[in-house]
Amino acid sequence: MSKCPFSGASSTPLTASNGAPVANDNQSRTAGARGPVTFDNHYLFEKLAHFNRERIPERVVHARGSAAYGTFTLTKSLADYTIADFLQTPSQQTDIFLRFSTVGGGQDSSDYARDPRGFAVKFYTKQGNWDMVGNNTPVFFLRDGIKFPDFIHSQKKNPRTNLPDPQAIYEFWANNPQSLHQSTILMSDRGIPLSYRFVNGYSSHTLSFWNKDGERFWVKWHFKTNQGIKTLTNEQAATMPAFGAQQDLVESIDKEDFPSWTVNVQIMTEEEGRNYKINPFDLTKVWPHSDFPLIEVGQLELNRNVDNYFAETEQAAFAPSNLVPGIGASPDRMLQARLLAYQDAHRYRVGANYNQVPVNAPRCPVNNYQRDGAFAGLNPALAGAGANFYPNNRAQEGEPAEVPAVAEPPMPLEQDAWLDIYDNRDDDNFSQAGDLYRIMNEDQKCQLVSNIADGLSQASQDVQEAMFAQYDQADEDYGKRVRQAVAARIS
Ligand code: HEM
Incomplete structure (x- = not known):
């Protein structure tokens, strides 16, 4: 007769996934004391089969991450600019979920x-x-999403050796001078944050607001860390435990040392956008604060850790296309590529009904005519007996209907637009990289140049020459110092 030596007294019965109590979770059924497992071990088979399916594909980028819940508190009404419901009344609070990540690693x-x-x-x-x-x-x-897969391929591991590949990293940048501004930031002293609490966050893209009069404004978001920016040198980073940033976030929230960010926006009118010296939709450029000052609008605080990493952080599905009335996209062509890419990634990674997973589910009712699919545990509210087509004659019965009041105003195009391929590779790629270099102090310049030389010295000579020419165009001194640092590494 089988015994169950590990069973202790518990008011909670251990069950199979069908809910049936399990008598023994530790021993398989066998043909005799020394014989093989028999085919009636359906509980063993269920357990192994479920184990085989525990993983979902990791994110193709930003695979490593940590997340927490928190609160956004509005401190300044944005009603003049947007009808967005959560940006109307100071002291209004909105629940949030924030995931930090690195980009390239698994x-x-x-x-x-x-x-x-x-x-x-x-x-x-x-x-x-x-x-x-x-x-x-x-x-x-980048300023065009068509380059994104090539860019990521070049920065991740070499397909043959599965090792980091400085040649590919710099070969991509040598062929894409539009990367220089961001690669200068990456190689600077800000390139390795001490942990997630010490980073700023940016929409980077230009998004838009529209108000009750149908006026549209261009907007960039800035989340400034109240903990201050803290970073590490390469040498310091090499001494850190691999998962230290995750540990720091979890522990600081557990001990109620809640990290927070001051939330700001930069706002540009459509008219200003038309006439501004910089293309306001070019993701490789900032809007100088002297032209478009930061407007403080709120505080964001993280105050609750996830209960389960997989269910919440791993299945979290963020999408730039998750927009709400009053917040829209912009003509930024990188953003448009992203409006497609993320939902597509979620359907592949989590499944068609990824928005039903609690971390992704809106906190307001979801009423529509989308139905069924894998794991459709929660077809929309009236779905059981209700109409599954639209338009229908059942609005009186409470079936969902369109809300014309939240229609987005038309988005302007800046000039007569002909569908074509417009070559913007030679747009100004260097001024802002040079501006950034020139405001660095001596120590920051030394770190920047040394970090670049670490990788660039391992690239081929043609790639090095192309990169030197880019640094020269940003700032002559920048180019000179990189040349010297690379030469010193090679000699
Ligand atoms: C056209 C360019 C881009 C494409 C095609 C792209 C695509 C992707 C994809 C497929 C994912 C994985 C999504 C998932 O499986 O959950 C991802 C994650 C992410 N991307 Fe992008 N990306 C682009 C540019 C950017 C830019 C410009 C930013 C920031 C300004 C950005 C920020 C992120 C972040 C933060 C995540 C992780 C989200 C999370 O925590 O789950 N990406 N991206």
């Missing part, structure tokens, strides 16, 4: 890579989820 890679940090915030507003899927840098390496 799920268990080090928290201390020289890499941008993802800063993705989900605002659970009363009119749906707004996701601000940003980074800790105000710009990005």
Whole structure:
């Protein structure tokens, strides 16, 4: 007769996934004391089969991350600019979920890579989820999404050796001078944050607001850390425990030392956008604060850790296309690529009904005519007996209907637009990289140049020459110092 030596007294019965109590979770059924397992071990088979399916694909980028819940408190009404429900009344609070990440490494890679940090915030507003899927840098390496897969391939591991590949990293940058501003930030003293609490967050993209009069404004978001920026040198980073940033976040929230950020926006009118010297939709450029000052609008605090990493952080699905009435996209062509890419990634990674997973589910009712699919545990409210088509004649019965009041005003195009391929590779790629270099102090310049030389010295000579020419164009001194540092590494 089988015994169950590990069973202790508990008011909670251990069950199989069908809810049936399990008598023995530790021994398989066998043909005799020394014989094989028999085919009636359906509980063993269930357990092994479920184990085989515990993983979902890791994110193709930003695979390593940590997240927490918190609160956004509005301190200044933005009603003049937007109808967004959560931006109307000072002291209004909105629940949020924020996931930080590195970009290039796998799920268990080090928290201390020289890499941008993802800063993705989900605002659970009363009119749906707004996701601000940003980074800790105000710009990005590219201004056209068609380059994104090539860029990521070049920065991740070599396909043959599975090792980091400085040649590929710099070969991509040598062929894409538009990356220079962001790569200068990445190689600077700000390239390795001490932990997630010490980074700023930026929408980086230009988004838009529209108000009750149908006026549109261009907007950039800035989340400034109240903990101050803290960073590490390469040498310091090498001494850190691999998962230190995650540990720091979890522990600081557990001991109620809640990290917070001051939230600001930069706002540009459509008219200003038309005439501004910089293309306001170029993701490789900032809007100088002297032209468009920061307007402080709120505080964001993280105050609750996740209960389960997989269910919440791993299944979290952020999407730049998660917009709400009053917040829109812009003509930024990188942003448009992202409006498509993220939902597509979630359907692949989590499944068609990823928005039903609690961390992703809006905190307001979801009423529509989308139905069924894998794991459709919660078809929309009236779905059981209700109509599954639209338009229908059942609005009186409470079936969902469109809300014309939240229609977005038309988005202007700046000039007569002909569908074509417009070559913007030679847009100014260097001025802002040079401006950034020139405001660095001596120590920062030395760190920047040394960090560049670490990788560039391992690249081929043609790639080195192309990069030198880019640094020269940003600032002559920048180019001169990189040349010297690379020469010193090689000699
Ligand atoms: C066209 C360019 C881009 C494409 C195609 C792209 C694509 C992706 C994809 C497919 C993911 C994984 C999503 C998932 O599986 O959950 C991702 C994650 C992410 N991306 Fe991008 N990305 C682009 C540019 C950017 C830019 C410019 C930023 C920041 C300004 C950014 C920030 C992030 C962040 C923060 C995450 C992680 C979100 C999370 O924590 O789950 N990406 N991106």
